[in-house]
Amino acid sequence: MVNWFNRLMDRPDLGKLILRLAFSIMMMFHGWHKLIDGIENIQGMLTQHGLPGFIGYGVFIGELVAPLLMVLGIFTRPAALVFSFTMLVAYLLIDPGSVLTLTKVGAWGAEDIAVYFFAGLAIAFLGSGRYSVMKNPDWR
Structure with missing residues (x-):
């Protein structure tokens, strides 16, 4: 019974896909919110720390572009x-x-930030697996 269950659940590529989709899609909600409502709050926090506000636009890379690439399995x-x-x-x-x-x-x-941080690290070490829009593994 245990061997049957283990064989049934032994799907590492599916596990990688689920991990990528779950965290990427949840993060894209954060990015979408900033796309709609703006990033003035982030720019304010940056300037309070003595950093230029334009750096705040990087949030779109981290919360929209990177998660989209992870969903697609491109440069995962x-x-x-x-x-x-x-x-x-x-x-x-x-x-x-x-x-x-x-x-x-x-x-x-x-906790909320740490969960996303460590999920990103796990995905970086695991890669996309075989479920990717890219056939060439070098692009996954």
């Missing part, structure tokens, strides 16, 4: 690293003090 590893870097920047801008806190429901204060 570099896109996933950009995805994770975006989460690192978000963490540093929003609340670096949250790393030592718990929320009202007992969650780690930096």
